[in-house]
Amino acid sequence: MPPSTTPDLPDAETQIGWYQRMRLLRRFEQNAVELVDEGDIIGIVHEYVGEEAIAVGACAALTEHDVITSTHRGHGHILAKGGDPARMYAELLGRETGYNKGRGGSMHIADLDLGIFGANGIVGAGAPMGLGAAHMFKLRGEPHVAVPFFGDGAMNQGVLLESFNLAVIMELPVIFVCENNGYAITTPIGEMTRGELFERAAAFGLAAEAVDGMDVRAVYRAAAAAVARARAGGGPSFLECRAYRYSLHNVAKGVPREDDRPAAEQADWRGRDAIERLAGELTEEGLWPDGARAEIDDEVDAEIEGAIGFARNSRRPDPDSVLDHMYAVTYPGLPAAGWE
């Protein structure tokens, strides 16, 4: 069932803002990889490069009251929902000023005040939490929605399929956003899944469609229609956004980076780059003046530089705080230390 109406695109200023956000997502990730290589980030980082149009397009249809749940590849969702790159880098660098005070790292960054329930290290696991949030909105009579993001690999995870059913029977204001980048780590989707993903979702009773995930305008239009329907009590939807990650599944210092995916395939997707596409459209349609792009790119780089500086200058958590935040309410001996 396709959306009944196709929302108009917002004004030029807003679309220029999308360009800026997408550029911010990309530069954030490219710099994060450098920080991994330089040893500033300990552990692994899953780059979102190539998929920027999905997070930016979908979150453009949301307000700060709406909730998103994210994935192991979560930086893009958080930035698109309004996350602060400085506090994000601080988290990646394990600093006390990070979103999670250095307790979560790349795979768990969250900003509950912005409705960001957090990245998640377990595939598909965030989706049911979005449903719980959506139910509380409904119970309180609030017009907000929840958007679980997940990848094509999650389409074979039981809890996600359970969540499709639950959202449908409870008529929850939820928009499931499937980022189909074609691979679960290195396994092509076709080897693990038969049929179209959006058709599988439709079989659960979700209003489901597939859109070009390399086109921020297409993602926005589909998301805005689904969000409007959900806010009006029209129930849950499913958007399959087809895109490509330019990078490997993840990066860690010292781990070889050999990409076995076909070169022609990679070149083809890179040729459809979402950022270049929107920039071209804005130019072609005369929606931004000459030189605007270079100016924005400089602004983004300056913001990134400032954010990294903030993170590097922040202190690491005190070892004495190791037991903090396990519980809201502690008791004598709880949590137990491991040495007394």
Place this chain on the structure above:
Amino acid sequence: MARELTYIAALNEALHQSFAADPSVIMVGENIRGVKRSETAGLDGAFGADRVIDMPISEPAFTGFATGAALSGGRPIVEFQVSSLIFVAFDQLVNQAAKLPLMLGGQRHLPVTYLIMGAGAGGGRAGQHSDNPYPFLMHAGIKTVIPSTPKDAKGLMIAAIREDDPVALFAPAGLLRREGEVPEEPYATPLGEGVVRRAGDQITVVASGNLVRKAIEVAETVAADGISVEVWDPVSLLPLDKAGLAETVAKTGRLVVFDDSNRTCGFAAEVSSLVAERCFHDLKAPIKRITRADVTTPFSNPIEYASLPGRERLEAAVRALLA
């Protein structure tokens, strides 16, 4: 005369009073609406299907649903009809709910209650319906309580719902129809406080849930032979009243841990090592454990019974310690 209720009716009263007191309380589970005689009786009629929500057979999804509701200002209760069903939802319990508060750096509290009904062996229910899996949740850091009386069932249910962290309440199968005194007004029984259920001065038996009653029966039996047993009920297993445990061991100098979970890495193992570490010089004899055997609960009655911690084995252990 004080009012008496069954254990299950005490849970029911706690739920009704908690729903009435706080509009953010909701409940999810399987077959929780439209029931006449159970812990959820009358809840949907009184508080509506939006707060008392029947769920499909999707334990992972409804457990995660509760986590999301808790992050959004709700105070959800998740009912597991059978204790072994927690294994179906383990990712959502252990990887998500238990870990989120720390991973979020304390951004939000996670007030979720897991009500685990009919815990333990109910007789002839075989391997997948007879577990008492509290050590799994305790190992994951989930606060865990096992009320042994109707009065505590009500008080701990209310306390668990009010607590700003995930709390698992195990309601033992063997206690649900038992009656006891229950005050009518709402009250919370504090977590982390053990109770001496029977005073004695020669041996401490640590017992919880369904085993408290059995330990008291054994204590009465051996009392005829002049053996004085103190029965100490931890009530709350995590947090554990370590001071109360040390106090009773200091008083008696002998300890039997009587526990209805598996032996290896079970609750009795934890209590024994705590006492060995902290009370070594108070001990007059080695610590003994009477626990489940490390086997899947068998179906047929003689072997089911033989796999569980029973009165005879406790009595033998108590007598052996003073022989």
